[in-house]
Amino acid sequence: METCFINSPLGITKIVGDDNGISAISILEEGIISAVIPSVLQEAVLQLQDYFRNERTEFTFKTNAKGTDFHQKVWRELLHIPYGTTISYLDLAKKLGDAKGIRAAASANGKNPLWIVVPCHRVIGTNGSLTGYAGGLWRKKWLLEHENPTNQQSLF
Numbered sequence: 001m002e003t004c005f006i007n008s009p010l011g012i013t014k015i016v017g018d019d020n021g022i023s024a025i026s027i028l029e030e031g032i033i034s035a036v037i038p039s040v041l042q043e044a045v046l047q048l049q050d051y052f053r054n055e056r057t058e059f060t061f062k063t064n065a066k067g068t069d070f071h072q073k074v075w076r077e078l079l080h081i082p083y084g085t086t087i088s089y090l091d092l093a094k095k096l097g098d099a100k101g102i103r104a105a106a107s108a109n110g111k112n113p114l115w116i117v118v119p120c121h122r123v124i125g126t127n128g129s130l131t132g133y134a135g136g137l138w139r140k141k142w143l144l145e146h147e148n149p150t151n152q153q154s155l156f
Contacts, residue, residue, distance in 0.1 A: 002038035005031045006045055009052055010139050013115070015041050021064030024113045027135045051116065054146075057083040059117045067111065074108035081122040084148040088126040110134055116143065 001023070003016045012031035016024040022044045037045050043061045050056035065075060077095050081087055087095075092109065093102040110132060112120040121143040125131040133140035 002040050004034040004037050004041050004045065006037075006048070007033055008048070010135070010142060013048060015044050015048075017041055017044065017064065021062035022114065022117070023064045023066060025115045025117055026113070027115055027139065048116065052146075057147075063114055063117065065113045065118070067108070067113070070104065071108045071111055074105055075112055075114070075118045078109065078112070078118050078120055078123070081119055083119075086122045086124045086144065089123055089132075090126050092123055106132060122147075 001016055001018050003014065005028070006013050006015065008027070010027055012028040012033070014024070014026045014028055014031070015022060018040055022041070025044070025048070044059075047056055047059050047061055051059070065072075067075065073096065074092070077092060080095075089102050089106045089109070090099060093099050093105040096105055106123075109120045109123055112118045115135065121133060121135075121140045123132075130137050130140050130144075
């Protein structure tokens with residue numbers, strides 16, 4: 001496995017992967033930026049940089065996230081949430097076939113190892129609240145605003 005650390009507007013992004021694909025992308029509060037990006041990670045780095053520059057809305061590099069069959073099912077469903085939109089945890093559970101499975105779906109959502117790429121940040125509370133985000137709610141808010149900026153000017 002190769003690892004690199006890049007700067008992002010939200011902190012230091014750690015990317016881990018090999019020839020089989022990217023297995024983990026996470027955000028750190030601090031760290032040392034990699035001087036050299038391993039070749040197997042370069043496409044992921046470029047696509048993430050494009051995302052942060054508002055030049056990309058989906059990712060095409062190969063991924064290889066590890067998780068249970070249920071985790072994989074939830075993460076695949078997250079990939080169907082369009083850029084710039086959100087769904088509720090209840091809607092996610094319903095899409096998975098069991099509205100009563102909301103806690104299990106939320107738990108699997110929280111175990112997503114591919115920050116941003118598998119858009120767990122697009123899942124919100126039924127009442128529209130920003131709940132449950134491992135990277136911190138301020139990052140979730142930032143990502144949602146990044147993907148769906150309002151054109152209205154601030155009144156204050």
